[in-house]
Amino acid sequence: MGKREIRKERVPVPEREPSVRIRDFKEVKLGYSPQLAVEEAKRCLQCPHSPCVDACPVSVPIPQFIKLIAEGKFVEAARKIKEENIMPSVCGRVCPQEIQCEGACVVGKVGEPVAIGALEAFAGDHEASMGYEKFEVKEKSGKRVAIVGSGPAGISCAADLLRYGHEVVIFEALHEPGGVLIYGIPEFRLPNETVKRELEFLKEMGAEIRLNFVVGKTATIYELLEEFDAVFISSGAGLPYLLDIEGLNLNGVYSANEFLTRVNLMRAYRFPEYDTPVFTGKRLAVIGGGNTAMDVARTALRLPDTEEVYVVYRRSEKEMPARVEEVRHAKEEGVIFKTLTSPVRFVGENGWITGIECIKMELSEPDESGRGRPVPIPGSEFILEVDSVVIAIGQGPNPVVVDGVKEIKRGKKGEIIVDPETLMTDLPGVFAGGDAIRGGSTVIVAMGDGRRAAKSIHKYLTQGL
Amino acid sequence: MSGVIKMYRIVEKRELAKGVDEFVIEAPEIARRAKPGQFVIVRVVARGERIPLTVADADPESGTITLMVQRVGKSTYHLSCFEEGNSIRDLVGPLGKPTEIKKWGHVVAVGGGLGLAPIHHICKGIKEAGNRLTVIMGFRSKDLIFWEDRMKIIADRLIITTNDGSYGKKGLVTDALKEVIEEDEVNAVICAGPVPMMKAVAELTRPYGIYTVASLNPIMVDGTGMCGACRVTVGGEVKFACVDGPEFDAHKVDFDELMNRLRMFKEQESLAMRRFQEKHCGCSRRE
Numbered sequence: 001m002g003k004r005e006i007r008k009e010r011v012p013v014p015e016r017e018p019s020v021r022i023r024d025f026k027e028v029k030l031g032y033s034p035q036l037a038v039e040e041a042k043r044c045l046q047c048p049h050s051p052c053v054d055a056c057p058v059s060v061p062i063p064q065f066i067k068l069i070a071e072g073k074f075v076e077a078a079r080k081i082k083e084e085n086i087m088p089s090v091c092g093r094v095c096p097q098e099i100q101c102e103g104a105c106v107v108g109k110v111g112e113p114v115a116i117g118a119l120e121a122f123a124g125d126h127e128a129s130m131g132y133e134k135f136e137v138k139e140k141s142g143k144r145v146a147i148v149g150s151g152p153a154g155i156s157c158a159a160d161l162l163r164y165g166h167e168v169v170i171f172e173a174l175h176e177p178g179g180v181l182i183y184g185i186p187e188f189r190l191p192n193e194t195v196k197r198e199l200e201f202l203k204e205m206g207a208e209i210r211l212n213f214v215v216g217k218t219a220t221i222y223e224l225l226e227e228f229d230a231v232f233i234s235s236g237a238g239l240p241y242l243l244d245i246e247g248l249n250l251n252g253v254y255s256a257n258e259f260l261t262r263v264n265l266m267r268a269y270r271f272p273e274y275d276t277p278v279f280t281g282k283r284l285a286v287i288g289g290g291n292t293a294m295d296v297a298r299t300a301l302r303l304p305d306t307e308e309v310y311v312v313y314r315r316s317e318k319e320m321p322a323r324v325e326e327v328r329h330a331k332e333e334g335v336i337f338k339t340l341t342s343p344v345r346f347v348g349e350n351g352w353i354t355g356i357e358c359i360k361m362e363l364s365e366p367d368e369s370g371r372g373r374p375v376p377i378p379g380s381e382f383i384l385e386v387d388s389v390v391i392a393i394g395q396g397p398n399p400v401v402v403d404g405v406k407e408i409k410r411g412k413k414g415e416i417i418v419d420p421e422t423l424m425t426d427l428p429g430v431f432a433g434g435d436a437i438r439g440g441s442t443v444i445v446a447m448g449d450g451r452r453a454a455k456s457i458h459k460y461l462t463q464g465l
Numbered sequence: 466m467s468g469v470i471k472m473y474r475i476v477e478k479r480e481l482a483k484g485v486d487e488f489v490i491e492a493p494e495i496a497r498r499a500k501p502g503q504f505v506i507v508r509v510v511a512r513g514e515r516i517p518l519t520v521a522d523a524d525p526e527s528g529t530i531t532l533m534v535q536r537v538g539k540s541t542y543h544l545s546c547f548e549e550g551n552s553i554r555d556l557v558g559p560l561g562k563p564t565e566i567k568k569w570g571h572v573v574a575v576g577g578g579l580g581l582a583p584i585h586h587i588c589k590g591i592k593e594a595g596n597r598l599t600v601i602m603g604f605r606s607k608d609l610i611f612w613e614d615r616m617k618i619i620a621d622r623l624i625i626t627t628n629d630g631s632y633g634k635k636g637l638v639t640d641a642l643k644e645v646i647e648e649d650e651v652n653a654v655i656c657a658g659p660v661p662m663m664k665a666v667a668e669l670t671r672p673y674g675i676y677t678v679a680s681l682n683p684i685m686v687d688g689t690g691m692c693g694a695c696r697v698t699v700g701g702e703v704k705f706a707c708v709d710g711p712e713f714d715a716h717k718v719d720f721d722e723l724m725n726r727l728r729m730f731k732e733q734e735s736l737a738m739r740r741f742q743e744k745h746c747g748c749s750r751r752e
């Protein structure tokens with residue numbers, strides 16, 4: 001692209017005004033127009049060593065796709081991305097870019113990094129609006145693979161297996177496919193339409209999706225193995241961690257999974273048009289500092305009853321694991337941050353929560369995660385008055401899927417143990433990936449696992465491992 | 466596990482008593498595996514809530530399961546509008562742990578209202594294991610009685626109680642249970658029904674030291690251990706009823722907490738019910 005002055009500021013992604021957007025669940029970011037995308041794409045220096053690519057968990061060919069956007073070849077750009085990542089519209093929206101691709105971008109050293117995520121989402125959305133190209137399916141192999149769970153790991157594994165020519169059946173416990181992309185991440189961040197589009201495409205390619213099927217209950221892994229040549233477990237990390245403190249079971253205390261499932265999957269925000277209710281009262285507090293906590297806080301703010309929403313987090317804002325953009329959006333929308341604060345017990349009246357007894361914290365020397373270890377300040381207890389609380393302190397893999405399957409080993413957090421190379425468990429023909437083998441991780445890492453597993457499953461089916 | 470997509474079609478439906486319907490539904494995969502004590506989660510319509518219902522009976526041969534539904538609110542009323550040939554939107558299971566069935570000796574099963582669904586399936590298992598079985602069924606009055614015939618076949622002794630004395634013994638199930646315990650050796654008690662009833666049964670058997678199991682019915686969402694809505698306190702520990710239960714040692718259950726948690730959405734539930742009654746047309750059941 002030749003020598004020229006680098007523009008330090010990125011082309012801003014148009015967003016809806018906070019005062020308007022908190023009244024509904026429509027997407028906050030409007031996304032680049034073709035013009036803006038081209039303008040932003042031109043900021044990329046096309047670095048020969050492309051550190052951005054090294055920082056992407058699946059090595060999306062970043063300079064190449066951005067160049068195509070700069071040249072106005074949007075559909076080609078999307079297809080370029082899809083060589084490594086089949087869901088650009090999703091990842092462009094939800095990847096923690098600041099610690100991955102964009103965090104390594106050279107332009108970031110002198111100004112704002114290239115908006116790789118926004119460009120990726122733009123390319124994906126543009127291609128979708130033009131209608132997807134059917135990809136080539138190799139000759140049918142006659143082999144059948146069962147996939148457990150329809151989240152990002154399952155979706156990406158299914159897509160690759162179909163390309164290799166294998167037959168794929170996805171078993172999903174819930175009544176809608178998509179995993180966390182549907183039941184967890186709210187619509188204002190990732191519209192359901194975007195996820196549904198990808199799933200439709202998968203079905204068009206020939207995947208069968210069986211809903212309302214809990215592997216481990218409706219049928220066991222052993223039974224699946226009787227009918228399928230291989231199994232991929234991508235059942236995610238759907239076991240909520242709760243706090244072991246007084247008042248946990250008061251009315252008005254939810255896990256993040258319950259709260260988000262009620263609102264997103266069951267559409268409680270449209271109660272009574274939809275049957276599932278949710279109760280928040282005027283003041284809701286969410287405990288935690290990750291993406292889930294931000295999603296809960298911003299979701300709660302959009303419900304009709306809430307007037308004040310707090311985020312209670314025991315370290316400082318700097319240590320929050322949430323995407324930077326989520327924290328910024330939450331603040332713009334009016335979420336109140338109570339950092340360096342930890343809950344001690346839930347206080348209630350007549351069986352309902354009325355407040356959280358909190359204690360202030362300070363940070364001492366860093367712990368094994370490299371973050372300052374929070375230590376309580378004696379005597380700093382205070383009561384935060386609330387009508388509801390949501391606990392968003394993480395989750396572990398749900399054991400139901402491998403219940404009674406002795407051959408499959410699980411680690412301390414309940415994560416399924418696999419061979420790090422092949423992703424196969426100790427039960428031959430059964431592979432696993434995504435949050436099921438890691439506990440909570442990210443969409444792109446889960447998708448990366450799905451692809452790696454597809455590769456080894458293909459190898460296992462065609463030449464043995 | 467055949468490739469056929471199930472439709473959860475209703476093959477039989479009958480009104481058992483005032484406010485209680487029985488449905489026989491096609492669900493071959495569930496019918497094949499469902500054991501006593503397990504339940505399914507049903508979503509009646511596309512905008513519907515996920516509600517848990519016990520598998521009251523399962524027939525692997527015909528590929529059907531039997532549900533017994535007491536009309537208490539929007540979803541259960543809506544389900545009662547469904548007729549033979551209609552299909553339910555979603556049905557998933559079998560969920561929960563099966564009842565731990567041993568050869569105890571003499572077992573007394575106590576059921577009231579919707580509790581008769583688990584009791585029926587569990588009793589079949591108890592008999593198959595070679596136990597002597599006494600069943601106590603409680604109703605408010607004569608016109609609410611159902612399944613007397615079905616239970617008679619399974620039970621060695623069947624006692625029916627009505628609050629008003631219009632049929633069987635007058636009084637509560639606990640009165641009848643007390644009599645049985647005092648005149649006979651009882652090795653285990655299994656109860657299911659309204660929470661106050663289960664609590665009373667637990668309190669009655671506690672001083673006798675009789676092993677007592679209660680089938681709990683907390684509010685659920687996913688039914689697979691994912692949300693924690695169904696949490697109950699048992700022996701001071703938090704348990705998820707959908708995966709750790711729904712049956713627990715009744716002497717260890719915090720019934721007051723369970724009762725409180727069942728009230729969590731009371732206001733919203735009555736709003737949904739009112740709205741359903743106003744809007745829903747063409748349905749004869751609008752008591």
Ligand SMILES: Cc1cc2nc3c(=O)[nH]c(=O)nc-3n(C[C@H](O)[C@H](O)[C@H](O)COP(=O)(O)OP(=O)(O)OC[C@H]3O[C@@H](n4cnc5c(N)ncnc54)[C@H](O)[C@@H]3O)c2cc1C
Pocket residue numbers: 094095096148149150151152153154171172173174177178179180181184185213214215216234235236237238260291292293295323398400401433434435436440441442443444446
């Ligand atoms: C609220 C929230 C916000 C998040 N935000 C972000 C973000 O911004 N960026 C990011 O990168 N990551 C984010 N994450 C993390 C990310 O969503 C997960 O890492 C990712 O979805 C994991 O993908 P997966 O395919 O392994 O599992 P999941 O997406 O969890 O999918 C698993 C699927 O398996 C199904 N299942 C489970 N058990 C069974 C069974 N026994 N039988 C059949 N089906 C079963 C489940 O119902 C589910 O549909 C977020 C997570 C949450 C909860």
Ligand SMILES: Cc1cc2nc3c(=O)[nH]c(=O)nc-3n(C[C@H](O)[C@H](O)[C@H](O)COP(=O)(O)OP(=O)(O)OC[C@H]3O[C@@H](n4cnc5c(N)ncnc54)[C@H](O)[C@@H]3O)c2cc1C
Pocket residue numbers: 504514515516517518519520532533534535536537538539540541542579582583681682683684685686711727728731734735738
């Ligand atoms: C394991 C289990 C097995 C059950 N088996 C049966 C059965 O075989 N037959 C039967 O008639 N009933 C059964 N129930 C109870 C049944 O699920 C509720 O009556 C039903 O959900 C009420 O829904 P509704 O919309 O009609 O009423 P609502 O007006 O919504 O609720 C009425 C009352 O039912 C309870 N309830 C509401 N929503 C739920 C929910 N999602 N999950 C559980 N309870 C809820 C609450 O206490 C509420 O106050 C069972 C419950 C559990 C947990």
Ligand code: SF4
Pocket residue numbers: 055056057058059060062085091092095097100101102116117120444
């Ligand atoms: S997949 Fe995620 S990390 Fe990789 S380039 Fe795209 S947005 Fe960045």
Ligand code: SF4
Pocket residue numbers: 043044045046047050051052053062063104105106107114116
């Ligand atoms: S590091 Fe930044 S500027 Fe360099 S190729 Fe990657 S996106 Fe472009």
Ligand code: FES
Pocket residue numbers: 684685686687688689690691692693694695696705706707708
């Ligand atoms: S119903 Fe969600 S964990 Fe039990």
